[in-house]
Amino acid sequence: xxxxxxxxxxxxxxxxxxxxxxxxxxxxxxxxxxxxxxxxxxxxxxxxxxxxxxxxxxxxxxxxxxxxxxxxxxxxxxxxxxxxxxxxxxxxxxxxxxxxxxxxxxxxxxxxxxxxxxxxxxxxxxxxxxxxxxxxxxxxxxxxxxxxxxxxxxxxxxxxxxxxxxxxxxxxxxxxxxxxxxxxxxxxxxxxxxxxxxxxxxxxxxxxxxxxxxxxxxxxxxxxxxxxxxxxxxxxxxxxxxxxxx
Amino acid sequence: xxxxxxxxxxxxxxxxxxxxxxxxxxxxxxxxxxxxxxxxxxxxxxxxxxxxxxxxxxxxxxxxxxxxxxxxxxxxxxxxxxxxxxxxxxxxxxxxxxxxxxxxxxxxxxxxxxxxxxxxxxxxxxxxxxxxxxxxxxxxxxxxxxxxxxxxxxxxxxxxxxxxxxxxxxxxxxxxxxxxxxxxxxxxxxxxxxxxxxxxxxxxxxxxxxxxxxxxxxxxxxxxxxxxxxxxxxxxxxxxxxxxxxxxxxxxxxxxxxxxxxxxxxxxxxxxxxxxxxxxxxxxxx
Numbered sequence: 113x114x115x116x117x118x119x120x121x122x123x124x125x126x127x128x129x130x131x132x133x134x135x136x137x138x139x140x141x142x143x144x145x146x147x148x149x150x151x152x153x154x155x156x157x158x159x160x161x162x163x164x165x166x167x168x169x170x171x172x173x174x175x176x177x178x179x180x181x182x183x184x185x186x187x188x189x190x191x192x193x194x195x196x197x198x199x200x201x202x203x204x205x206x207x208x209x210x211x212x213x214x215x216x217x218x219x220x221x222x223x224x225x226x227x228x229x230x231x232x233x234x235x236x237x238x239x240x241x242x243x244x245x246x247x248x249x250x251x252x253x254x255x256x257x258x259x260x261x262x263x264x265x266x267x268x269x270x271x272x273x274x275x276x277x278x279x280x281x282x283x284x285x286x287x288x289x290x291x292x293x294x295x296x297x298x299x300x301x302x303x304x305x306x307x308x309x310x311x312x313x314x315x316x317x318x319x320x321x322x323x324x325x326x327x328x329x330x331x332x333x334x335x336x337x338x339x340x341x342x343x344x345x346x347x348x349x350x351x352x353x354x355x356x357x358x
Numbered sequence: 359x360x361x362x363x364x365x366x367x368x369x370x371x372x373x374x375x376x377x378x379x380x381x382x383x384x385x386x387x388x389x390x391x392x393x394x395x396x397x398x399x400x401x402x403x404x405x406x407x408x409x410x411x412x413x414x415x416x417x418x419x420x421x422x423x424x425x426x427x428x429x430x431x432x433x434x435x436x437x438x439x440x441x442x443x444x445x446x447x448x449x450x451x452x453x454x455x456x457x458x459x460x461x462x463x464x465x466x467x468x469x470x471x472x473x474x475x476x477x478x479x480x481x482x483x484x485x486x487x488x489x490x491x492x493x494x495x496x497x498x499x500x501x502x503x504x505x506x507x508x509x510x511x512x513x514x515x516x517x518x519x520x521x522x523x524x525x526x527x528x529x530x531x532x533x534x535x536x537x538x539x540x541x542x543x544x545x546x547x548x549x550x551x552x553x554x555x556x557x558x559x560x561x562x563x564x565x566x567x568x569x570x571x572x573x574x575x576x577x578x579x580x581x582x583x584x585x586x587x588x589x590x591x592x593x594x595x596x597x598x599x600x601x602x603x604x605x606x607x608x609x610x611x612x613x614x615x616x617x618x619x620x621x622x623x624x625x626x627x628x629x630x631x632x633x634x635x636x637x638x639x640x641x642x643x644x
Contacts (some may be wrong), residue, residue, distance in 0.1 A: 133452070139482055228466035235538075236480055237428055237455030 123318050129241045130249070130314075140247060147251035151213045151313075152258060159205055160210060163196075163262040165268030166204065170195045175279035185280040189288025192270035194297075201262040202301045203349050208310040209255075209340040214316040216247060217289045218337040221320030222330040230321070241321065248313040253283075255309030263301065300356050307352070308345055315341045379403045380425065380568055384603065385434030387420055389600055394420045396592040397434065404535075404568040407559050407582045411574055412589035413614060421589065422572045425458065427451060438536065456462040456484050459529030459567075461539040461558075465521040467513040473500070473524050474509040486588065499531045500524075503557060519550035523557070539571040543578055551575065555582045561564055576585060579603065588614065 134140070174191040221244055224230050233240040267289065274280045282287075319337035323329055380402040393624055394417045404407040408416045410532040411610055423429045425436060427443060436443045438454060446454060448577070467476050477496045487495070500506065503523040522542060524581035529537055539558060543551035559582045568598040573579065579586060588611050596608045603615060616622050 133449075138482065223469075227469070228462045228464055229468055230462065230464060231428065232466040232468075234428070235455060235458060235460040237452040237458075238481065238483060239452075 122322065123314070126241060126245075126318055129199065131238065131242070133242060134246070135239065135243050139243075141241070143247040143284075144250050147247045148254060150216065151251050152254050153247065154211060155212055155258065156261070158208065159258055159262050160265050163201060163205065163265040164206055164269035166200050167192060167196055167266030167271075169272030170200065170266075170280045171270035171274040171276060172279070175277070184284075184287030184288075186284045186291060188274050189270065189282050189285040190291050192274070193267055193289050193293075196266035196270070197263055197297050201259050201266055202304040202308065203345065204303065204314065205259060205262050206345050207342055209258075209308075209312055210316075210338055213252075213312055214338055214341045215334045217313070217316035218323075218334045219330050220322040221317055222333050223325055225321065226326055226330060228240065232278045244321070245314065245317040246315060249310060252309035252313045253306070255312070256305045258272045259301060259305040263298075302357065304349065304352050307348055311341060311344050311348065315344060330349060331353050337346065368504060377491070380570065381435075382425070383435045383436045383437075385421075385431040385436065387417075387429055387431050388426055394592050395424065395431070398587075398589070398592075398594045399434075400587050400594060400597060402570050402585065404570070405563055405566045406584040407562050408568070408570045408587070410570065410572045410587050410589060411579055411583075411614070413574070417592040418572050418574075418587040418589050419540065421604045422538060422570065425570060426458065426538060427455065428531045429549065430456075448528040456480075456532070457535045459532070459534035459537045459544050461522065461525045461529050461537070463512070463540045463542075463544050465518075467521060467524055469513050471631065472510050472512055473516070476513070477527045477531050478525055484532060487544065495531060496527075497517060499527045502530075502561070503527045518545050519547075519554065522546065522550075522554050526557060526561070528556075530565070530567075533565070534567060537567045537569040539569070539573075541575075542571065543575045545574065546571070548577065551577060552581065558582065562642055576615060579615075602613055 135143075171188055174188045175185075178185070178187060221230075223302045224244070229243075230240050233243060270293055271282070271285050271289075275282045316334075316337040319333045319340070320330075323333040325332075382401070383399050385395055385399075386393065386397055398417075398421065410421055412418045418430060424431050430444075438457075441450075441454065443451070443454070450497055468479065471479065474493070474496050477499055478492050481492045481495060485492075497509075500509065505520060505523045505527065508520060508524075513521055516524070524559065526542075537558070542554050542558060546554065555578050558569060561567065571582075572579070580600050580603075584599065585596055585604065586598055588594075588596040588608075590610050596606065596611045598606065603610045603611065606612065616625050619627050
């Protein structure tokens with residue numbers, strides 16, 4: 113328990129240092145673009161693939177469970193929309209991102225630690241935490257855009273699966289999507305993803321930056337960071353749902 | 359062209375009248391119950407290649423890391439040209455670190471950057487030079503370390519010796535006042551080691567840098583050891599230069615210097631030669 117509290121304390125001290133003594137903008141700018149390319153653009157293909165098929169699966173599962181003829185078929189679209197906006201896109205994709213982007217962040221920073229590149233930065237007088245972590249945080253500010261695309265593709269996947277699977281007509285599906293729509297749910301999804309983006313940038317960075325050992329430990333740190341990122345995402349998901357939707 | 363062109367601008371005093379140096383006074387460092395440095399005092403002067411030598415576990419890496427500020431000493435002081443490191447605030451420490459060049463044992467080049475990006479890094483980070491000025495300076499420094507046609511290559515595409523040259527170029531590109539090298543010859547063949555040693559010594563003299571090298575390579579000790587600090591079990595056992603080290607009767611250092619078969623045989627040959635010479639002289643006198 114003391115070890116966990118110690119880790120939490122070090123995590124917040126790390127955050128303080130990340131925002132302390134910023135790196136020159138001319139140096140920081142290309143780093144931010146590089147991180148946007150690696151973390152956001154680089155993740156788009158897997159996010160698009162998963163979102164599209166998850167939307168389809170949700171639609172089919174809902175359709176197969178709607179056996180009562182009194183329940184309108186438009187509920188398939190309604191359930192797909194709600195599932196995708198409220199949970200599947202923000203949370204499920206964040207878990208995927210913890211594996212893809214989180215592991216990349218931990219292993220890249222961890223390798224820099226092992227090969228003394230972080231020591232080299234420190235000895236030069238560079239605030240290594242700001243140099244390494246800050247661009248990732250800024251890049252992941254764009255994470256809600258990824259989720260916006262994920263939501264669109266998820267619903268599109270649901271529409272394709274439901275309509276071309278012969279479960280519901282296109283008009284009825286579109287009517288179902290529009291039924292009882294609360295724009296706040298979109299805001300709720302974006303608030304969640306904004307916070308998840310911060311978690312995705314900082315927890316893997318923490319595990320990479322403070323790792324000790326060699327190549328094997330870089331792998332272990334990646335695994336640990338994935339587990340902790342998932343745990344924190346799920347806990348924050350629960351808290352935000354209680355706070356914003358209850 | 360003098361790579362230290364702007365060196366005097368940074369100093370608040372005239373470097374000609376005051377000798378630049380690093381002064382270490384009674385530094386102690388422990389890790390848990392293990393006392394690694396036990397009150398070491400010495401000075402490292404500018405324009406000289408200062409060597410810290412000793413067996414593995416003697417405390418030389420901890421000593422170097424303490425000098426660099428990576429470890430904080432439990433007791434004692436380290437001063438850089440009169441500036442006591444522990445008395446500096448965080449920003450002053452960072453500013454001092456920009457005056458330090460470091461060559462790491464494994465080179466520690468940024469593997470996502472090309473050779474020229476690695477060398478340009480301190481300039482981009484700490485100066486307001488334009489891109490063309492930076493590239494001119496990078497090319498000039500790479501020429502100085504005899505490294506051409508590797509600008510666009512990544513560190514994993516060049517040999518260990520070339521990586522060391524790039525690391526040296528990166529360390530000196532921003533006119534450091536202090537250059538630290540952690541085992542610069544490790545992993546290099548003897549011929550390349552000599553080239554690297556000579557390069558470090560030439561640069562030290564040319565730019566009047568205070569150079570501190572951590573090594574256990576006896577070739578380096580004999581070739582460039584203008585000041586040698588020998589550590590044993592965390593204590594300064596002996597200090598001198600590369601001529602004195604061959605004549606010393608200090609048992610620990612004799613054991614260290616002549617621990618390899620090659621040096622043992624050289625020493626035996628020298629002693630036999632000396633005895634023969636004495637015998638010849640005595641015969642003459644008789």
